[in-house]
């Protein structure tokens with residue numbers, strides 16, 4: 001039985017699948033060729049990350065598909081309900097990448113409070129005498145310890161962010177339409193840990209009291225953060241988005257950065273992907289990464305194993 005891992009898959013998952021009798025194809029097939037490829041090779045399982053789109057056209061044209069697997073969390077590139085209505089099983093890996101995404105949030109946050117995004121672009125070449133000017137320009141860094149982070153979306157990733165924030169001595173405010181409270185286990189090197197119970201609060205309270213705001217919600221039709229929300233936030237707030245593009249209004253974010261309402265933004269996702277708007281790309285107060293929240297060796301290995309185990313369980317009687 002053939003599995004096409006069109007956006008790649010780590011070796012650990014391939015090994016498990018091959019040992020169970022599957023053939024794993026890791027050729028990258030262009031979006032326009034995918035229907036033809038699946039039908040020619042009678043692919044039973046299509047595995048994707050966020051790049052390959054699995055819309056109604058692919059589902060309708062590929063009767064050999066039994067499973068569509070998303071190596072990752074967000075399913076916005078797959079017509080999930082339609083696939084299920086056609087008796088195709090749709091799976092993802094909700095837990096495997098939380099730690100990696102949370103660490104990227106802090107990469108952007110540390111970059112923001114110490115101006116790394118800007119100093120990386122400005123360090124002087126030989127003969128350039130601006131070194132002391134740069135020291136002055138970046139002299140007003142702030143510590144994260146003691147500051148308040150507002151976490152919008154308190155699922156697995158939001159809770160991982162909370163755990164790290166508590167470990168750094170930060171205060172946490174969380175907001176979520178579905179989660180009322182969560183017990184966060186903060187662990188330390190010597191196998192000691194503390195449990196902290198966090199109750200979610202209305203988003204207005206979070207916006208009003210946070211020094212930094214980070215978003216951890218699925219793709220939405222409407223913006224969550226725009227001019228109105230920026231106006232509620234503290235002056236000099238930092239904002240991070242490592243979840244989905246299109247939930248922060250980028251035009252209004254740039255206005256808020258230009259008038260110093262927002263001190264910096266850290267963006268891993270954009271309204272326009274893979275090519276963000278030039279105003280975002282050129283902005284000196286934005287730290288940027290190209291949608292790499294889950295792109296660590298560890299997360300991708302966990303994802304591949306989680307996918308493989310689900311596929312083997314679902315198809316074990318058909319191999």
Ligand SMILES: O=C(O)[C@H](O)COP(=O)(O)O
Pocket residue numbers: 049050051071072073074075097243291292293294295
């Ligand atoms: O939803 C996810 O899991 C992340 O956005 C990761 O996307 P990627 O697999 O394309 O890196």
